Amino acid sequence: MVRLRPGSNEVIVAVLQEALEGAGLPRDAVQSIDAYGREGARVLMNARGLVDVLVPRGGRDLIQTVVRDSTVPAIETGEGNCHVYLDASAPVDRSVEIVLNSKAQRVGVCNAAETLLVHRDAAQNVLPAVLKALHEAHVVLHADAATAALAPAEVPTVAATDEDWATEYLSLDLAVKVVDDLDEAIAHIQRYTTGHTEAIVTDDLAAAEQFSSRLDTAAIMVNASTRFTDGAQFGLGAEIGISTQKAPREGADGVGRVTTTKWIAYGDGHVRP
Numbered sequence: 001m002v003r004l005r006p007g008s009n010e011v012i013v014a015v016l017q018e019a020l021e022g023a024g025l026p027r028d029a030v031q032s033i034d035a036y037g038r039e040g041a042r043v044l045m046n047a048r049g050l051v052d053v054l055v056p057r058g059g060r061d062l063i064q065t066v067v068r069d070s071t072v073p074a075i076e077t078g079e080g081n082c083h084v085y086l087d088a089s090a091p092v093d094r095s096v097e098i099v100l101n102s103k104a105q106r107v108g109v110c111n112a113a114e115t116l117l118v119h120r121d122a123a124q125n126v127l128p129a130v131l132k133a134l135h136e137a138h139v140v141l142h143a144d145a146a147t148a149a150l151a152p153a154e155v156p157t158v159a160a161t162d163e164d165w166a167t168e169y170l171s172l173d174l175a176v177k178v179v180d181d182l183d184e185a186i187a188h189i190q191r192y193t194t195g196h197t198e199a200i201v202t203d204d205l206a207a208a209e210q211f212s213s214r215l216d217t218a219a220i221m222v223n224a225s226t227r228f229t230d231g232a233q234f235g236l237g238a239e240i241g242i243s244t245q246k247a248p249r250e251g252a253d254g255v256g257r258v259t260t261t262k263w264i265a266y267g268d269g270h271v272r273p
Contacts, residue, residue: 009034045070055241060168077241080110080196081168082226085185085211086130087202088121094223094269095126095201096133101225101271102199104137108170110242111197111229115165115175117185123150123178131155131176139172146178165192182207186214193217195244197229212264218244224267233272234263 009032016030033040044051048071055075056066066074084102086095102113118127127150131141135155141147142164143157151157157176164175165188179185189198199221200211212220219229231239 042069045072048072057241075241075243076245077243079168079194079244080112081115081166081192081194082111082113082197082199083115083117083189083193084113084199084201084226085117085189086119086122086126087182087200087204087207088119089203089207090119090122090126090201091203092126092129096130097269097271098199098201098223098225099130100133100137102227103134103139103174104172105225105227105272107172109227110168111226112170113174113199113226114167114169115177115192117177117179117188118147119182119185120146120178120180123147127178128152131157134174137172139174142173142175144177147176150178168194182210186211189215196242197221197226199224199226208266217262218242219263219265222264222266224265224270225272227272228265228270229263
């Protein structure tokens with residue numbers, strides 16, 4: 001995870017201003033309001049008519065504050081309580097690779113997995129290897145009773161609570177639950193999802209299609225890591241955020257313009273480097 005040092009905004013703005021000036025564009029087209037603190041943020045959020053749109057990037061508190069208090073239109077970027085579901089036919093090796101990449105490749109990002117759901121028919125086969133790999137990656141496992149019972153002796157777990165299922169950890173923590181079937185997995189995700197990214201690992205095409213069609217979320221990964229939900233990975237260039245809302249658009253609206261885009265990616269065990 002990359003952490004910016006204090007003063008980074010000032011340096012970034014200076015670099016962008018120099019680039020604008022070098023291209024013959026107004027230097028002040030890029031500015032920072034850091035010097036004005038919270039009051040500056042409040043004024044910006046209420047500068048309707050002067051500011052066209054706000055795109056809050058940060059934690060839940062920042063995003064919800066902007067959505068709740070702003071009179072300027074805002075694009076609500078993705079808070080990510082992302083799930084990986086291992087279906088009954090999930091192969092062990094692919095499950096290990098996708099779960100590990102989704103959780104531990106970079107933990108402090110909105111497309112990192114926060115909950116792992118495992119079909120009861122696959123649990124005894126895949127969970128010991130998956131839990132061992134996660135433990136070796138220093139992931140703390142918040143497990144339900146069925147998961148804890150299948151954990152290898154050397155893999156510690158802590159008892160999961162209802163709060164864990166709703167938590168975006170952004171850390172080396174993962175909630176793990178055994179579910180009876182695909183229907184229970186979908187019901188669990190529908191209850192706790194933030195609409196960002198959900199992944200299924202399966203060799204059953206019908207299960208993949210059910211999972212993809214029944215979940216209302218911005219992106220679905222089939223046999224691929226949740227970490228692929230990213231503007232650059234989707235070929236869209238520099239990303240300003242991942243919208244989990246039905247965002248408005250400018251101009252005349254026909255049916256095609258009032259529908260939303262749902263990304264469905266089919267992989268074959270693909271993980272992000």
